[in-house]
Structures are given as C-alpha cells and as structure tokens.
Amino acid sequence: MRQSMTAVLERDTTFDGEFATEPYEVAWATEARWFVQILALDHAVGLRLRTQISPDGITWCDYDDAEHVAAGVGVTSWPVREFGHWLRVRGSVDPGEGTVTARIYLAVKS
C-alpha cells in the first residue's frame, strides 16, 4: 500500500506582503499537491504563489516558471513531481497593501 500524508503548513494564517512556508521534507514521496484555501480577504484580491525546492532546506529556488493565483474565498490546487527532498511555497498578497487569511495544505504520496 502506498504511503501518504497531509501536512497543514499554514493554518488560518493572515498574510501580508511576501511570505514563505516552513521547509518540509518529502524525500519519501513521488508526488505532491498543494491546496491553498483562502478563508478571508481584507482589501486584497488573493495570493500569488510559486512552488520552491531545495537541496538542504536552507537554500531555495523556484520549481518552475508557473505562478499560481488564488483569488477570492475558496480552494486553489496544483500538482508537483520530481521535486527532490524539500518543498515549500513562496507567495505574496495581491495587491500588496491588503491581507489574506488562508490555510495551506501539502498532500504527499509515495
């Protein structure tokens, strides 16, 4: 049977400006999927997000050129594969002067 895990990396966190999630180790997994659930917005449209990868959990680069836009209350999701051993997302509130309250799930599977 395949192994799987859901990690809630941010839980009802209110973001302003730019942010990045905590480093998360996923060396055991083959596939992953981000779920970003926006719960509330204050003078903001949503979040702009990019997947990031790392060789060591300290230094990071973008996974690809894709920017994911989560706009309005609801869930946005995208998959990731061949990511190495660490994952996080970096993001920013759009537009920058507002705030967004969101939950960020990482669902990983062997």
Next chain:
Amino acid sequence: MVAADPRLSRFRPLKRILAHDQFDSGTHGWCELIGNYNGKGDLATVDDHMRDFRPPQLSGCNFFDIGTHGAMSGTYALKLATRPIAGHTAVGIRRLTMSGRGLVQIEAYFTFKAEATTGDHGVDSFGGVEWDGNLHPSEAQFGAFTVATDICGDQGLRYHTVARYQNTDLDNRLSRRWMYPAVPEPTPREHVQGKVKLEYGADFTAPDPDDWHVFGAPQELCYNEVPTKVNWHYLRWRIDTAKRRNVELQVNDRVMDMSEVPVPPYAESYGSLENLLNFYFSVRTHAPVRNFLFLDSVLISVDW
C-alpha cells in the same frame, strides 16, 4: 522472540507491546497536536499557544554538508521541527486508550539538533559557546525537548506525567538538566472558563518557568559538535497508572529514580476522556533558530 529480532532487541519492553513504530513505514499515528475548537470548526477559537505545533515530517536527516545522514533503522526518522521563533514549540502526539492499569513504558531512539546556519545567518559565538573546532555555537541554540503523557480515567481524573531535557535555559546558557512541572498543563476548557489566556509561543506544558523543577543530576548528551551529525540516544521512561506515579527514566547510561517526582492531577474532572492514554514528544526553541527532535523508533509497552 524479542532477543532474536534486532528491531526489538534494542528495546527492553514490558510483557505486552502496544506499539512499535519505525518511521520507514509511515508516521504510525504520531501527528500534530492542536488545541480544541468550537462547534463551527472555527480554528480561530483554538488557543493561540496551541494552534501552531507543526506537522511532523518523515526525514532522511538531510543536511547541507553531507546530504542524507539517514536514520538508525533505515532511511527515515520522524522529525519535529519548530519555527525559528524563540519560544515556539513543535509537538507530535500519539493517541491510545488503556485496557488496564499498571506499568506503562515508552522507549525511543532519538536525537536533537538545532538547524544548521550558513553564511551571514551563522555566528561563531552563541550562549557563551565559542567555536573552537570542537564545541559549536549550534549546541547552545537548542532549547529543550520533552516526553510526556496525558492520561484520564476513573471518573474523569486527568493528569500528566512529564520529563523535559532542558539543554539551555531561557538565556541560551547550557544547563543540560532534567525537569518536571509542578502544575498540570493549562487546558482549552480553562481558557473558555476565563481562567487562563496564553500567548503564541507560551510554554504549553507549563507556562511559568518557576513551575519547572529539576530532578536527577545534570546530564550531558551527545550533541556531537556540529548541527549535522546525528547520534541516536536511548530513552526508556516508565510510569505506573495504577498508582498515578512516575517510576524511572533511563537515558543512555543514566537511570533516574522518578518515584518522588510529583504528578499533579487536575482539580476538576474531565469528560469524554475515559481511559485516555496519550504520549507526546515536543521540542521548544529558546533562540530564533529552528530546533529539531528526531525519533528513529518508539516502543510502548505495558504489564497489563
């Protein structure tokens, strides 16, 4: 059978094994602890100091200098990781119930590390520890780890047993001592009743440092110089749920009598928790550096 199996012979279990967790095969029910929330599932009602205990990770003990260190029993260990915020705590909990009363023992192979810091994020002196080619300031950037229980039975009588290794005090000075709290952990119900309100980063096990007391003698563990070397330590902790008492704690070659370490019960009874038997490990940073507690394997056994 125990002696013939190297996965078990590294432990000294009581006669009935309830759980044997090696983290090459998943998290085995060790999960993030979170405080209680209201009937609408509104997580804003979770206590601030219990809303961010971080999801456990299955870690290959990967480091910037050598890559994968690996665990003691294979590639993966369970990693509890704090945020880089002084006072932040990560907690992994395992939830069982009791089908009897008597001796309960939890054993583990563990190690503890502060996150490696590189470049301008690093320092050559911290908490009075200077880098001299042997000692490394990272060792003073690790705060404390804790093993504890949450137990309830006999018409709602609830109590915790707790053992904490305080590596550094709150001023980041090496203290390397074992401690216990003299008060029970603040609960969400006490918050709802208006008795307590704690801030993010408060020490959830016992928030007042004056409530923590030393037991046993100071003990130096094997941090092994730098933040990227992992040496596995043995822990064996025995309690008695018939007497609601601690018994003893063994960590490597040190066995500490805990029979006189108090186990304060809650004054009021709790519902919905009959025969509760929870275990948790936690790690708390006293510095703006991520702290990690790695568990290679855990074994829980009882004499009932």
